[in-house]
Amino acid sequence: MSSKRKLDDYADEVLLPTNPIRMRKDQSASSSNSTRPRSPLQFFVRILSDHTLVLHADSSDTIESIHHKIQAITGIPLYEQRIIYRGKQLQLEHTLSHCKVQNDASLHLVGRMRSTGHPQAWQLVNDIVSLIFKLCKNNHVPVPATKTVKTMLAEFLSMTPRIEIEKASGHLQIFSGTSVPAALVMLYMSSHRPNRTAADEAIRHFLTSSKTILPTHMLHEFVPLILEFCNLLKKAAGIDDPLYCLCRSSLGEMVGDMEVGLGVKKLKTGLPDIFPFVSELAEKLSHDLVLSTESMFFPGPLLGDISDFSSFVAPIMKEIEGNVMFLGLPLTEDLRGIPQGYADEIRMLYVIFDDLLSKLERWLGKIEDRMNSDLKQDTDTLSVGSCHYLTFLKVLNNISKIYSGCEGLFWEAMKRRKGAFCYLIVKCAKRSEDHTWILECKEVTNFEARRHLAMMMLPEVKDEYGELHEMLIDRSHLLAESFEYMKHAKNESLRAGLFMEFKNEEATGPGVLREWFFLVCQAIFNPQNALFVACSNDRRRFYPNPASKVDPLHLQYFVFSGKVIALALMHKIQVGIVFDRLFFLQLAGHTITLEDIKDADPYLYSSCKQILEMDSEAIDQDALGLTFVHEVEELGTRKTVDLCADGRSISVNSENRRQYVDSLIQHRFVIAIADQVKHFSQGFDEIMTPRSSQKSFFQCLEPEDLDWMLHGSESTISVDDWKAHTEYHGFKETDDQISWFWKIVGDMTAEQKKILLFFWTSIKYLPVEGFNGLGSRLYIYKTSESSERLPSSHTCFYRLCFPAYPTSDVMHDRLSIITQEHVGCSFGTW
Missing domain, CATH: 3.90.1750.10 (Hect, E3 ligase catalytic domains)
Incomplete structure (x- = not known):
C-alpha cells in the first residue's frame, strides 16, 4: 500500500509553492522570501513575434515581477501574458528559484488572452489557481459564496463547448495546462479542514460533471484530466484515500468502453497509462482474498474494487484481442509475432489471472466448508457479503479467453468448486446482470442454479x-x-x-x-x-x-x-x-436427431435403427424397397410427400440411408410442426x-x-414431510383428531393424497424440493362447526379447517368424501 508523502516533496514535483502550513508560525511568505540568498540570473524569453528578450533578475524574484518587466519592454498588458517553462505555465506567486529557472534558460511568452479561442476560460482558471494559492498561504481568507473553488470550477465546466470536439479539447486543455489539478490536490492535502473540504467538493463536482457535460462520443476528452487527478492523488494521498478511489472509479468507468491502444490515440491514453491501475487493483484484490480466506468474517474484496478492476481490464483485453493473433499456454518466454509493446502486459495479465484464480478457488473451498457445516446463519451472512464475487469470477473468465487453454483451466477450477459456484449463482445472480457466460459450461451448474438463471428471464410476480x-x-x-x-x-x-x-x-x-x-x-x-x-x-x-x-x-x-x-x-x-x-x-x-424421437414415436425409432444397422449388401439389393418419401395424414386423408427433390425415384441404399433417416426425422418432427x-x-x-x-x-x-x-416432484407424497411442514391452530399435535388425521392420510392411495393436497392448497404436484419448496407452512385450523360438516379450506393460505370430529370413523368418512376427484376440485373458499 502506498503511504502518504510529505506535501513539500509533492509540491516540488508539480511546481507549486511550498505549503505555507509547514512554515514556522512567526514567518510569513514575504518575510521568508526576504531572507533568501540573492542569486543573479540571465535568461531568455521568446515572445510571440519570435523576438527574444534577454532578462536579468534575482532567483528570489517572483514571476509577477518578470511580467512587469516584459510589460515595460513590450507594452503587452499584464493580463494577456502567460510564461511557459518546461511545458508548464508559471504562476505569479512563484519565484524563479522555486520554478527552478536556471541561468541561460529559455522561457516562452504566449499571449493566451489574445490568441486563444477561450479567453474567459483562461482568466477563470487563472483566478481559480490564484484563489487556491491564497487559501494555502492564509487559511482564513474570506471567500464569497459565489466565488468558491467549486463554483468557479462549475462555471469553467459550464463554458465547455459541446458541439465541436476540437474546441472542447482546447477548452479542457486549459484546465491541465494551468496546473489546476495539481493546485486542487495541493489544497486537498492541506491540514486545514475547510481547505481540504473545499478541494474535495470541487474535485467530486468535476468527476460528476465529467459524465454529463459532453455528449457520449466526446467523453474521452475528460480521460487525461481524470488520469492526472489519479496520478497526483496517488502520489500525495495513497491508494486507500477515498477521493483517490473515487477518481480511479470514474476513470475506470470512462475507459471501460473505449479503445486505448499502445500510444496516444483518440483517447490520448495508452496501455502504459491504464495497466498500472490493473496491477494495483489486482494486488489489492489478491491481498483481500487471502485475508477473507483466512477469516471468513473479513469482508474481502469490495464491490467497487472488483468493478474498477473489470472496467480497466475491458479496454486492455479489447486491445490485446484485436492485435494479438495467437497466445500460447501457459505463456512462454518466446513471444515472437506479438506486436512490440504488448508482451509485458500479456505476461503480467496472465500472472494476475493465475494468482487471482488460485486464491478465488481457495476462497470457494471455504464457502463449501461452511455450506457443509450446516451453520445456516453463518452461511446466510456469508452470502450477503459475497454476492459481488460472481462479478469477480466473470472478469477472470473474460481474461481466460485471451490465452489458449486458460478458459479450460478456469472451468476446471469451477468444477472442483461446483457447490460453492452454484451457491453464488442462486444467492447472488441478479436480473440486471448478464449471465450468459455461465452457460458456456453448463456442466458446472446444478438444477437449482440453472432454474435460477432461467427464472430471472421471466418477470417477477407482483403482489399489488x-x-x-x-x-x-x-x-x-x-x-x-x-x-x-x-x-x-x-x-x-x-x-x-x-x-x-x-x-x-x-x-x-x-x-x-x-x-x-x-x-x-x-x-x-x-x-x-x-x-x-x-x-x-x-x-x-x-x-x-x-x-x-x-x-x-x-x-x-x-x-x-x-x-x-x-x-x-x-x-x-x-x-x-x-x-x-x-x-x-x-x-x-x-x-x-434419431435418439431424440425415442419416446415420441418408438415404432419409427426402432425402424430407423434397423435401417441404419442393416447389412449393407442386403439394403443395396433393395430389400427394403424404400424411396425418399413418407406418408402423412392430413384432414383425414393420407398423402405421399417427397423427402427431397424427385425423392420418389431415389432408392434408399447403404450410402444414403443416414441421409434418408435424417430427412425423415426432419420432415416428421421438425417441418411438420414448425408453425x-x-x-x-x-x-x-x-x-x-x-x-x-x-x-x-x-x-x-x-x-x-x-x-x-x-411437473414437479415425481416422488410419492411423503406423509412425514407433509406432517413436518404443518402447524395447528385450535388443535394440539397430541390431540386425537390430529393423530386420526395423519393415520387416515397415511392409509390413502397416492391419488387420494394428491386430491387432498389439491383441496387444501390448489396444488396437486409438489415442487421437486417437496413441501419445503412451497415457500410457506401448511395449517390445520379447528372450527366450531357441527361434526356433520365437511372440511373446508382456504387455499390461498394453505389452511385446512374441520371441527373436532368425535371419532376416527367420522373423520375418515368426511375425508373420503372430499378425496373424490369431482368433490376435491374447487372446494376451497378463498
Missing part, C-alpha cells in the same frame, strides 16, 4: 392487486374463455400478474389462480383438443400435433399455450405435464422480460430441469 389482470372464467367453458381473455389482454398486463375468479363461486386469490393454471394446462394438453400429442412411452410427455390444423384457430391457440406455460413458470406453479425431448430441443434451437413451435415460441416470448427470449430460457436448462419445473 390493483395491477393484476383480472379474469372471470366459466368452468364449463374453461379453455375457450381463457383463450379469449388471453387473446385480448395486453402483454404488460399479463406480466404484472393474474387475478382469477370462477363464475358463481366466491373463492378468489392465489389458491384459485393455482387451480386455474392446473385445469387450463390439463385442457390445453388434452389430446382430444388436438393441439398436442402424448408420447407413446410416457403419457405425461407432449409435443405439438402435426394435425392440429383441423382447428382454424390452432396457431392462435399455440400462442395462447406459450403464454400460459410461461405464466405458470413465472408463478412457480407445477401443472403436472412435461414436454417431450424433441419439443424442448426445438424451443432451445437445437437440432433433432406450431413458432407460434408457441411467440406466445412464450411475449411474457419474457424485454432483454430475454424463449430460446435463451430453454438453452439455460436441461430437459429434466423443465420436467421438474412444470
Whole structure:
C-alpha cells in the first residue's frame, strides 16, 4: 500500500509553492522570501513575434515581477501574458528559484488572452489557481459564496463547448495546462479542514460533471484530466484515500468502453497509462482474498474494487484481442509475432489471472466448508457479503479467453468448486446482470442454479392487486374463455400478474389462480383438443400435433399455450405435464436427431435403427424397397410427400440411408410442426422480460430441469414431510383428531393424497424440493362447526379447517368424501 508523502516533496514535483502550513508560525511568505540568498540570473524569453528578450533578475524574484518587466519592454498588458517553462505555465506567486529557472534558460511568452479561442476560460482558471494559492498561504481568507473553488470550477465546466470536439479539447486543455489539478490536490492535502473540504467538493463536482457535460462520443476528452487527478492523488494521498478511489472509479468507468491502444490515440491514453491501475487493483484484490480466506468474517474484496478492476481490464483485453493473433499456454518466454509493446502486459495479465484464480478457488473451498457445516446463519451472512464475487469470477473468465487453454483451466477450477459456484449463482445472480457466460459450461451448474438463471428471464410476480389482470372464467367453458381473455389482454398486463375468479363461486386469490393454471394446462394438453400429442412411452410427455390444423384457430391457440406455460413458470406453479425431448430441443434451437424421437414415436425409432444397422449388401439389393418419401395424414386423408427433390425415384441404399433417416426425422418432427413451435415460441416470448427470449430460457436448462419445473416432484407424497411442514391452530399435535388425521392420510392411495393436497392448497404436484419448496407452512385450523360438516379450506393460505370430529370413523368418512376427484376440485373458499 502506498503511504502518504510529505506535501513539500509533492509540491516540488508539480511546481507549486511550498505549503505555507509547514512554515514556522512567526514567518510569513514575504518575510521568508526576504531572507533568501540573492542569486543573479540571465535568461531568455521568446515572445510571440519570435523576438527574444534577454532578462536579468534575482532567483528570489517572483514571476509577477518578470511580467512587469516584459510589460515595460513590450507594452503587452499584464493580463494577456502567460510564461511557459518546461511545458508548464508559471504562476505569479512563484519565484524563479522555486520554478527552478536556471541561468541561460529559455522561457516562452504566449499571449493566451489574445490568441486563444477561450479567453474567459483562461482568466477563470487563472483566478481559480490564484484563489487556491491564497487559501494555502492564509487559511482564513474570506471567500464569497459565489466565488468558491467549486463554483468557479462549475462555471469553467459550464463554458465547455459541446458541439465541436476540437474546441472542447482546447477548452479542457486549459484546465491541465494551468496546473489546476495539481493546485486542487495541493489544497486537498492541506491540514486545514475547510481547505481540504473545499478541494474535495470541487474535485467530486468535476468527476460528476465529467459524465454529463459532453455528449457520449466526446467523453474521452475528460480521460487525461481524470488520469492526472489519479496520478497526483496517488502520489500525495495513497491508494486507500477515498477521493483517490473515487477518481480511479470514474476513470475506470470512462475507459471501460473505449479503445486505448499502445500510444496516444483518440483517447490520448495508452496501455502504459491504464495497466498500472490493473496491477494495483489486482494486488489489492489478491491481498483481500487471502485475508477473507483466512477469516471468513473479513469482508474481502469490495464491490467497487472488483468493478474498477473489470472496467480497466475491458479496454486492455479489447486491445490485446484485436492485435494479438495467437497466445500460447501457459505463456512462454518466446513471444515472437506479438506486436512490440504488448508482451509485458500479456505476461503480467496472465500472472494476475493465475494468482487471482488460485486464491478465488481457495476462497470457494471455504464457502463449501461452511455450506457443509450446516451453520445456516453463518452461511446466510456469508452470502450477503459475497454476492459481488460472481462479478469477480466473470472478469477472470473474460481474461481466460485471451490465452489458449486458460478458459479450460478456469472451468476446471469451477468444477472442483461446483457447490460453492452454484451457491453464488442462486444467492447472488441478479436480473440486471448478464449471465450468459455461465452457460458456456453448463456442466458446472446444478438444477437449482440453472432454474435460477432461467427464472430471472421471466418477470417477477407482483403482489399489488390493483395491477393484476383480472379474469372471470366459466368452468364449463374453461379453455375457450381463457383463450379469449388471453387473446385480448395486453402483454404488460399479463406480466404484472393474474387475478382469477370462477363464475358463481366466491373463492378468489392465489389458491384459485393455482387451480386455474392446473385445469387450463390439463385442457390445453388434452389430446382430444388436438393441439398436442402424448408420447407413446410416457403419457405425461407432449409435443405439438402435426394435425392440429383441423382447428382454424390452432396457431392462435399455440400462442395462447406459450403464454400460459410461461405464466405458470413465472408463478412457480407445477401443472403436472412435461414436454417431450424433441419439443424442448426445438424451443432451445437445437437440432433433432434419431435418439431424440425415442419416446415420441418408438415404432419409427426402432425402424430407423434397423435401417441404419442393416447389412449393407442386403439394403443395396433393395430389400427394403424404400424411396425418399413418407406418408402423412392430413384432414383425414393420407398423402405421399417427397423427402427431397424427385425423392420418389431415389432408392434408399447403404450410402444414403443416414441421409434418408435424417430427412425423415426432419420432415416428421421438425417441418411438420414448425408453425406450431413458432407460434408457441411467440406466445412464450411475449411474457419474457424485454432483454430475454424463449430460446435463451430453454438453452439455460436441461430437459429434466423443465420436467421438474412444470411437473414437479415425481416422488410419492411423503406423509412425514407433509406432517413436518404443518402447524395447528385450535388443535394440539397430541390431540386425537390430529393423530386420526395423519393415520387416515397415511392409509390413502397416492391419488387420494394428491386430491387432498389439491383441496387444501390448489396444488396437486409438489415442487421437486417437496413441501419445503412451497415457500410457506401448511395449517390445520379447528372450527366450531357441527361434526356433520365437511372440511373446508382456504387455499390461498394453505389452511385446512374441520371441527373436532368425535371419532376416527367420522373423520375418515368426511375425508373420503372430499378425496373424490369431482368433490376435491374447487372446494376451497378463498
